[in-house]
Amino acid sequence: MSEVKKIATRESYGNALAELGKEHADVVVLDADLAGATKTAVFMKAFPERHIDCGIAEANMMGVAAGLATTGKVPFASTFAMFAAGRAFEQVRNSIGYPHLNVKIGATHAGITVGEDGATHQCNEDIALMRTIPGMTVICPSDDVEARAAVFAAYEYEGPVYMRFGRAAVPVINDKPDYKFEIGKGVTLREGKDVTIIATGILVANCLEAAEKLAADGIDAEVINIHTIKPIDADLIVASAQKTGKVVTAEEHSVIGGLGGAVAEVLTEKAPTKQLRIGINDVFGESGPAAELVKKYGLDADSIYEKVKAFV
CATH class of the missing domain: 3.40.50.970 (Thiamin diphosphate (ThDP)-binding fold, Pyr/PP domains)
Structure with missing residues (x-):
């Protein structure tokens, strides 16, 4: 990109x-x-x-x-x-x-x-x-x-x-005439039937790229942008989870208490679904170029692609 x-x-x-x-x-x-x-x-x-x-x-x-x-x-x-x-x-x-x-x-x-x-x-x-x-x-x-x-x-x-x-x-991925922002409402950026990828922040673009790579392997991934973590769009998350049966969350944040945790809370209460959380795994970061850190911590498009593929 x-x-x-x-x-x-x-x-x-x-x-x-x-x-x-x-x-x-x-x-x-x-x-x-x-x-x-x-x-x-x-x-x-x-x-x-x-x-x-x-x-x-x-x-x-x-x-x-x-x-x-x-x-x-x-x-x-x-x-x-x-x-x-x-x-x-x-x-x-x-x-x-x-x-x-x-x-x-x-x-x-x-x-x-x-x-x-x-x-x-x-x-x-x-x-x-x-x-x-x-x-x-x-x-x-x-x-x-x-x-x-x-x-x-x-x-x-x-x-x-x-x-x-x-x-x-x-x-810049939302530069479209029909783009609409509403607090508390997620956005389905890509329809899919095999797995739901729910992302927030800068990882949304990486997840869209990963979805294209997955498509080449015959895996049809739905990509949802959750820009509002709270209040979260529970209806959209549940509907997608029930359609695909598998959910992956991706965030440039700890997997503890962030988007992954918020989605898990929704699914646990409303639609129990197998979930994979991609993010910072209970460790501190370190000094280094941003792009290299994103890759090292497994948040780049290639890493997301590999993790989702293995999960599916």
């Missing part, structure tokens, strides 16, 4: 915020001394009076965002996923989640594709952490188109939203 246009979803986040700021005067963007990396600098340049740099104090930033929300503003609190979900978990839970405030969290640099920043900054636990917070909506877009749509949808949604974005450039 080298000829396909590639854009990092963190870039999409910054551009979408600037567009949103033009339309809505109540949008305020907060950052924790990372505006260049999270790309909120795009918003800051356009609306300096509505951009607040809270410094390297993420917990405080979440408190400031909560306070702004109580005044009628719509704050987008931005920092790396490791700091948004990890360092500031207590503040997100107690100051934003508990009072169910209208705060949007833009968490960039998620997953192992943070690359050379290493294990301390590669957050593979954030989806698990955020989806345990009552009332928290969790979104993990697959590309530029979906990331931009997610930002606008998050603004329109009343309540706390956690959005997960990546550092590395990824293929």
